Amino acid sequence: MRKLIVLIGIGTLATAGYVAAQSKQSKKGRTSPVGYSDTPMLPGQKWKVHDIERPRPPVVTPAPAGAPLPAPSDAIVLFDGKDLSKWQSSNKGKVGAPGWKVENGYVEVVGGSGDLVTRDKFGSGQYHIEWASPNPPDGTSQWRGNSGVLLMSRYEIQVLDSYNTPTYADGQAGAIYGQWPPHVNASRKPGEWQTFDIAFEAPRFEAGKLTKPGYATVFHNGVLVHHHQEIIGQMAHRIVRAYESHDAEEPFSLQDHDTPVRYRNIWMRRGRNYDGK
Numbered sequence: 001m002r003k004l005i006v007l008i009g010i011g012t013l014a015t016a017g018y019v020a021a022q023s024k025q026s027k028k029g030r031t032s033p034v035g036y037s038d039t040p041m042l043p044g045q046k047w048k049v050h051d052i053e054r055p056r057p058p059v060v061t062p063a064p065a066g067a068p069l070p071a072p073s074d075a076i077v078l079f080d081g082k083d084l085s086k087w088q089s090s091n092k093g094k095v096g097a098p099g100w101k102v103e104n105g106y107v108e109v110v111g112g113s114g115d116l117v118t119r120d121k122f123g124s125g126q127y128h129i130e131w132a133s134p135n136p137p138d139g140t141s142q143w144r145g146n147s148g149v150l151l152m153s154r155y156e157i158q159v160l161d162s163y164n165t166p167t168y169a170d171g172q173a174g175a176i177y178g179q180w181p182p183h184v185n186a187s188r189k190p191g192e193w194q195t196f197d198i199a200f201e202a203p204r205f206e207a208g209k210l211t212k213p214g215y216a217t218v219f220h221n222g223v224l225v226h227h228h229q230e231i232i233g234q235m236a237h238r239i240v241r242a243y244e245s246h247d248a249e250e251p252f253s254l255q256d257h258d259t260p261v262r263y264r265n266i267w268m269r270r271g272r273n274y275d276g277k
Ligand code: MG
Pocket: 146, 147, 148, 156, 158, 159, 177, 255, 257
């Protein structure tokens, strides 16, 4: 358990610090920059982290929101709208009972209660997540319905209200946060249910050294936004963060970024041979 706590603590450190730094602002109408020009270059790219000059992806109107997508027979259902029995919270490295609110078939982020973290560990596989940003919307840029899907509690697919509201390209909905913008902006309106379907290949480590990076293929509302994209390292704000060795499976998390984002119908299928293992 000690190891688990330490790893979760590392995985959420960057986010927790960011939220703590911002929490003195009023809860309503919070603002944040729409980009930066004083951040380091991203390795292998011609852009800086959260580059204010990086073009924002073109807008694509996805199909209208539909009913929850039923899980296939071999899926592990992580949240079915009823209870958080598969989850616990991680708040600044402290593990406890989940603090988020379950009602009407969804769970809503309770700001300051910590990330929602699975009790079991997961790695490579297919993940299905449904989420909705707050309606009416509030705040700007990174305060507008920010949460996140944290694969292995480390690699973030950004959850954000990116409907007709600007932020930096590598931080909008569907981005591999701080690394890769989505190919297109397939966002639905605030309050409407949106989907992420992710094929994730976990990174591999041997004797503490990275031997194969992680990869993600992501569909946002049924629209391809990443195709076998190599993940640069752990999620971080305003910096490039390298990989840090971890197990082949780690808890899966949803981010508490202090805005009341909702989630429903979360399931995953463990990876088979498509990642070569
Ligand atoms: Mg986020």
